[in-house]
Every structure is written in structure tokens, then in C-alpha cells.
Amino acid sequence: MSFIEVKDLCKEYRIAKSEKGIAGAVKSLFHREYTVKEAVKNISFSLEKGEMVGYIGPNGAGKSTTIKMLSGVLLPTSGTAKVGDIIPYENRKENAKRIGVVFGQRSQLYWDLPISDTFDLYESLYSVPKERFRKNCDYFTELLDMKDFLHQPVRQLSLGQKMKANIAIALLHDPEVLYLDEPTIGLDVTSKKVLRDALKSINEEKKTTIILTTHDMDDIEAVCKRLIMIDRGQKLFDGTLRDFRETYNDGFTIKLEFDGALPPWQESSSYELLEEAEHHWLIKSGAETTAKAAMIELIERYNPVNLYVQEERIEDIVRRAYALDREAPEDA
Amino acid sequence: MKDFWRLFTSFFKVALRREMAYRGTFLAGIIGQWISYGAAFLGLYITVSSFQVLGGWSGPEVLILYGLSLMSYAVGASFFFNFSNGLIGRIRSGEFDASLTKPIHPFLHEVFSAGYNVGYISHFTVSLAIMVLAFASLSYTPTVQSILFLISALLGASLIQAAGLIASSTMSFFSVGNNPIADFLLYDMKEFTNYPITIFPRGIQFVLTFLLPFAFMNFYPAAALLGKPIPEGYPAFLPYLSPLAGALVFTLSILLWNWGLKHYKSTGS
Numbered sequence: 001m002s003f004i005e006v007k008d009l010c011k012e013y014r015i016a017k018s019e020k021g022i023a024g025a026v027k028s029l030f031h032r033e034y035t036v037k038e039a040v041k042n043i044s045f046s047l048e049k050g051e052m053v054g055y056i057g058p059n060g061a062g063k064s065t066t067i068k069m070l071s072g073v074l075l076p077t078s079g080t081a082k083v084g085d086i087i088p089y090e091n092r093k094e095n096a097k098r099i100g101v102v103f104g105q106r107s108q109l110y111w112d113l114p115i116s117d118t119f120d121l122y123e124s125l126y127s128v129p130k131e132r133f134r135k136n137c138d139y140f141t142e143l144l145d146m147k148d149f150l151h152q153p154v155r156q157l158s159l160g161q162k163m164k165a166n167i168a169i170a171l172l173h174d175p176e177v178l179y180l181d182e183p184t185i186g187l188d189v190t191s192k193k194v195l196r197d198a199l200k201s202i203n204e205e206k207k208t209t210i211i212l213t214t215h216d217m218d219d220i221e222a223v224c225k226r227l228i229m230i231d232r233g234q235k236l237f238d239g240t241l242r243d244f245r246e247t248y249n250d251g252f253t254i255k256l257e258f259d260g261a262l263p264p265w266q267e268s269s270s271y272e273l274l275e276e277a278e279h280h281w282l283i284k285s286g287a288e289t290t291a292k293a294a295m296i297e298l299i300e301r302y303n304p305v306n307l308y309v310q311e312e313r314i315e316d317i318v319r320r321a322y323a324l325d326r327e328a329p330e331d332a
Numbered sequence: 333m334k335d336f337w338r339l340f341t342s343f344f345k346v347a348l349r350r351e352m353a354y355r356g357t358f359l360a361g362i363i364g365q366w367i368s369y370g371a372a373f374l375g376l377y378i379t380v381s382s383f384q385v386l387g388g389w390s391g392p393e394v395l396i397l398y399g400l401s402l403m404s405y406a407v408g409a410s411f412f413f414n415f416s417n418g419l420i421g422r423i424r425s426g427e428f429d430a431s432l433t434k435p436i437h438p439f440l441h442e443v444f445s446a447g448y449n450v451g452y453i454s455h456f457t458v459s460l461a462i463m464v465l466a467f468a469s470l471s472y473t474p475t476v477q478s479i480l481f482l483i484s485a486l487l488g489a490s491l492i493q494a495a496g497l498i499a500s501s502t503m504s505f506f507s508v509g510n511n512p513i514a515d516f517l518l519y520d521m522k523e524f525t526n527y528p529i530t531i532f533p534r535g536i537q538f539v540l541t542f543l544l545p546f547a548f549m550n551f552y553p554a555a556a557l558l559g560k561p562i563p564e565g566y567p568a569f570l571p572y573l574s575p576l577a578g579a580l581v582f583t584l585s586i587l588l589w590n591w592g593l594k595h596y597k598s599t600g601s
Contacts, residue, residue: 013599014599068429071432071433072432072433073429073432073433073597074597074598075597075598089597092432093435093436093437096433096434096435097435099433101430101433103426103429103430105426106425106426106427106429106430108427108430110346110350110445112350112353112354113346113349113350113353117346117349118346120342120346121342121343121346123342124338124339124342125339125342125434125435125436126435127335153353
């Protein structure tokens with residue numbers, strides 16, 4: 001039995017159809033038609049304690065809906081979710097004591113008060129023993145580098161500072177699971193790095209299980225060993241980042257640079273010319289050859305001055321995986 | 333219960349600090365309310381003083397009705413107005429979801445974190461002044477008993493006012509926003525209680541006593557204090573039931589809110 005068990009989880013929303021114009025509005029007063037949207041369709045996965053998983057998918061894929069069912073906010077239409085033997089949406093309060101949740105675009109801080117006040121409030125909200133609370137405050141203030149703005153009103157803080165504070169308050173009661181819904185959205189490169197490093201430390205030192213949704217593949221590469229990808233409510237992939245690359249990998253790109261004029265391009269089935277400039281080519285190689293073989297072959301054939309190989313970026317792989325899913329018929 | 337008070341005090345401290353963060357707005361708000369309620373009071377005063385006697389109630393007696401209604405609203409709204417008014421926005425923005433991830437009941441978390449509205453101190457002071465003036469002009473001699481009765485009636489009345497605010501916020505769970513029918517039931521029907529309900533048709537008396545028991549906020553307690561008749565055929569102990577009526581409708585409004593919450597949890601809107 002795993003720590004988190006999700007089995008055949010489904011969530012349907014009923015959306016009222018609104019018809020155009022005044023006549024439509026009047027009509028909908030008396031008779032309203034609904035369309036059913038399946039936000040989450042038969043999703044199953046299990047997580048061990050202490051895992052750190054990236055949950056990805058395009059907008060509207062059902063990521064937040066899944067997180068909401070796991071955290072006890074929404075009831076599933078069918079299927080079950082269990083978090084450490086508790087069914088979150090049935091034992092909402094019990095579950096709440098053991099989880100921390102950060103919804104990226106919504107702050108849980110009080111706009112007009114300093115963070116330290118919100119900290120104190122959470123101490124009594126979660127009945128955290130005083131000593132452990134003090135220790136955690138110090139730990140997260142240090143880890144997230146918050147000392148400088150702890151006593152400033154929240155309205156004066158930057159987006160990155162607010163996100164750090166939101167993560168800190170979600171963790172003050174030592175939850176076993178942390179759900180993060182797009183924690184790095186809108187943050188600059190430095191803040192993102194601080195946040196990713198902090199999440200890694202929390203996972204290592206406190207053994208907190210972390211599920212994180214994101215659009216930024218760098219987040220996943222930096223912190224998650226495992227990846228679950230969903231689209232249109234269905235699970236497309238579940239495995240390690242390495243397996244993900246192997247499953248969806250479509251080769252790599254090679255850049256050849258020349259001193260003088262470009263040699264004539266020889267058509268071949270293994271290489272595709274992506275870009276031609278005055279002194280360089282950008283060539284795409286399929287996944288069937290190794291980089292080493294391709295390099296040797298291209299050097300012998302064209303004799304370039306410089307050669308660069310670039311692995312396909314995870315973002316491009318993800319984009320292609322979504323595109324593949326969209327090409328498939330809806331219920332394949 | 334001990335936990336409840338500990339939580340209440342922590343949230344209350346935060347609420348007061350938030351209110352005091354903007355002293356200028358705070359003071360301006362109070363003065364503004366004084367002016368607007370002063371004007372409303374003046375309008376009512378002119379009406380009742382020109383009528384002389386309204387269904388057997390003199391001008392100052394009618395003003396006691398108004399004072400009780402306003403004072404109970406001040407108490408109820410200071411705890412529940414921010415909550416009631418802000419819920420729809422919090423649901424639309426998704427902030428409400430955070431309340432469902434806390435280890436206390438979401439209703440409690442919403443009410444606590446919405447904060448205490450200190451601004452209602454203006455309504456409270458206006459209503460206190462009205463009642464003191466009205467009782468003085470009636471040369472009413474208060475006894476310990478009548479004061480205790482008045483306080484308990486005010487508590488019941490405040491619970492009724494709070495129940496109205498809680499019930500109206502329940503609409504927010506159904507993505508309809510403002511519902512004119514609910515507004516009519518919860519706000520416009522209350523207007524009747526600015527006058528003794530004995531002047532209205534029996535149907536309205538029945539509604540205001542048994543269905544939307546707003547008459548327990550002011551009419552029945554005032555009738556008991558001033559020795560006025562209640563609607564014919566109604567039990568004589570009715571005027572003493574305000575605290576009970578308050579506790580009952582307050583509980584019902586929370587049950588209604590929970591029912592709305594259940595809808596929200598299964599539909600997400």
C-alpha cells in the first residue's frame with residue numbers, strides 16, 4: 001500500500017450553455033441546457049512517502065482539479081483518492097492537519113499585515129507546539145531567505161517574496177504532504193532558483209512528499225525525479241524524467257559552423273536541415289543514431305570548423321507529447 | 333471550546349490590527365456613517381412625529397423599534413458583514429478553496445479571516461443615542477430586570493441579523509451572484525419592522541413572526557418593555573422568545589450555508 005493512492009479518479013463539471021443574444025438569455029431563464037465536461041478522466045497513480053513528483057499538463061488539462069480532490073476541496077464524481085489512509089474529501093479536517101497547500105496565483109497572506117502576524121495565526125490554527133513552531137519559523141526564514149522582509153506589510157512585498165512566505169506558512173505545521181499549484185509562476189530567474197533549492201532541501205531534510213504542478217519544465221528538471229503528464233483529463237505518462245526523454249525523444253540538433261562558404265547540402269533520410277545561415281547549418285538528427293555516430297559522419301561529409309550537439313529541450317519534448325495526444329482521437 | 337476561544341482571540345487580534353492599519357480611512361468611515369444614519373434617523377423622526385400615534389405607538393416608541401433594529405445590526409454585521417459581502421469574490425477568485433484546506437470548519441475560517449468590522453461602532457453609537465433619547469422622552473424608569481431583558485433580546489436580535497447575512501452569502505455558492513428574491517426576503521422584508529407590525533395585515537404579521545422572524549429583533553422585545561399589545565391570538569409569551577428565535581435562525585442559517593458548501597464541493601462553482 002503506497003502513501004498516496006489515486007484510483008480511477010474522475011471529475012465532471014456541468015456547464016450551463018449560454019445562448020447568444022437577448023432571446024437566448026430569456027430562453028435560458030426557463031430552460032437551461034448543460035454540457036458535461038470531464039475535467040479528470042480515470043486517473044490512477046500511487047506515490048511513496050518522500051517522493052517529489054512533477055504533475056504537468058497544458059492549461060485546462062485537469063491538474064488543479066486533481067490537486068483539489070487530493071486536498072479535500074472537491075468531491076470526485078467517481079473513483080477514490082487516499083492520502084496516508086485518509087480519504088481527503090471525506091475526512092477533510094483530519095487530512096488538512098497533514099497537508100500543506102499553496103495555490104500559486106492566490107496568496108493566503110493578509111494584505112495589510114506583516115508575514116510575522118500570519119505566522120502567529122497559523123500557530124494557533126494548527127495547534128503547533130510552541131517550541132516546534134519557533135524552530136520551524138527560524139528554519140524557513142533562513143531557508144527561504146526571508147529575514148529582511150518578515151516585518152514588512154505584505155502589500156509592499158514582491159511576487160517572489162510573497163510566494164516564499166506562502167510556502168513557509170504551508171509548512172509551519174510540518175505537513176507530510178505539500179501540494180504546490182504553479183509555485184514559480186511569474187517569478188524571476190533568481191527567485192525560481194531559491195525556491196527550487198528550498199524545495200529540494202525540504203524534501204530531503206523533512207522527508208515531505210511534494211506534488212508540484214507547473215508549466216516551467218525547468219522546475220521539473222531541477223527538482224523532480226518523477227513526472228506525471230496529463231492532458232484532457234487523462235494520464236499520458238508516469239515515470240522518471242529519463243524514461244520520459246526516452247519515450248518521447250525525437251533526436252537532437254547539431255549545429256555545423258564553416259569558415260567560408262557552405263558546402264553543397266546532400267539530401268539524406270537521417271538528417272533534416274532546419275536552418276541555413278551564411279556560415280552555419282542547423283541540422284536535426286533522428287533518435288535512431290547516436291550523437292557520436294552522427295558527429296563522425298557529419299565531420300567526414302562536410303568538414304566543419306565547429307560542431308555543437310544539443311539535446312532536445314524537455315520543453316520541446318513535452319510540446320510534442322501534447323501534440324501527439326491531440327492528434328489521437330479523443331477516447332483512444 | 334477552549335480551542336475555539338484561543339482561535340477566536342488570535343484571529344480577533346489580527347482583525348483589529350488590520351482595521352487599525354489605515355487610521356484615516358477608519359475615522360472617515362465612522363464619520364460618514366454617522367452622517368448617513370443621522371439623516372435616516374431624521375427622516376424617520378419627522379415621519380413618526382407628524383403621525384403622532386402609529387397603531388397605538390407614539391413617536392419615541394417607534395424610534396425604539398428603529399434603535400433596536402440598528403443596534404442589533406451593528407453587532408451582527410460587525411462580525412458577519414465582511415464575511416457575507418466578500419464571499420462571492422473569494423469564491424470567484426479561488427481564494428475560498430484555501431479555507432477548505434484548513435483544519436477547522438470552512439465557515440469558521442471564512443468568518444474569522446474576513447475580520448471584524450470596527451466601522452459598525454458608528455451604527456452602534458447612533459442607535460444607542462436614539463434609544464437613550466427615546467427612553468428619556470418617555471420618562472421610562474429602567475429596572476435591573478428590564479435592562480437584563482433588553483440585553484438578552486439584543487443578543488437574540490443580533491443573531492437574527494447575523495443569520496440574514498449568513499443566509500444571503502449562501503447564494504455565492506450557486507454562481508448566481510445577487511439574487512433579487514433573496515435580497516427582497518432578507519433586506520426589504522426587514523424594513524417592515526421599522527413600524528409596529530400590528531399596523532400591517534395579518535399575513536405580514538405571520539410572516540414576520542414565524543417565517544422570517546424579524547419581528548423578534550425589535551417589535552416583540554419593545555412590546556414587552558412598553559406593555560404594547562401583540563397581534564391578536566398570538567401567545568402571550570412570544571415577546572420573551574427573542575434569544576431562542578435568534579439561536580434557532582442562526583443555527584438554521586449555518587445549516588443552509590453548509591448545504592450550499594456541499595453543492596460547491598461537488599460542482600466547483
